[in-house]
Amino acid sequence: xxxxxxxxxxxxxxxxxxxxxxxxxxxxxxxxxxxxxxxxxxxxxxxxxxxxxxxxxxxxxxxxxxxxxxxxxxxxxxxxxxxxxxxxxxxxxxxxxxxxxxxxxxxxxxxxxxxxxxxxxxxxxxxxxxxxxxxxxxxxxxxxx
Numbered sequence: 001x002x003x004x005x006x007x008x009x010x011x012x013x014x015x016x017x018x019x020x021x022x023x024x025x026x027x028x029x030x031x032x033x034x035x036x037x038x039x040x041x042x043x044x045x046x047x048x049x050x051x052x053x054x055x056x057x058x059x060x061x062x063x064x065x066x067x068x069x070x071x072x073x074x075x076x077x078x079x080x081x082x083x084x085x086x087x088x089x090x091x092x093x094x095x096x097x098x099x100x101x102x103x104x105x106x107x108x109x110x111x112x113x114x115x116x117x118x119x120x121x122x123x124x125x126x127x128x129x130x131x132x133x134x135x136x137x138x139x140x141x142x143x144x145x
Contacts, residue, residue, distance in 0.1 A: 017081040028074045035067035066123035073116030080109030
């Protein structure tokens, strides 16, 4: 990198993990909102004291588990990206002898993001199933659209 000091080059390299941490934070926030909605819905069901529709509680339980799994995976991704930042510095200290380490940590973080996003996709599918089931109950009860 012509015109850059070693420190500037290291800091520039550390920007990528920082951006990935920011992106992971957005995904964490989204997953936490989805989890909160499940909790709110279950609490509302508990307040009504009516028997929930068949499979409704199971779907909510599965949604909560998937959202929780996604949050955990996203947080582990953040850990990987933070470690990638440290690995970049360690690689510099080792005079480019550890180039595999930041690549490995970043790749692990990316894989965790994919796994978390897969869990969120499954949660979204269950949410859609739940909405269709609730609409079917309302329609059969004669509630018009």
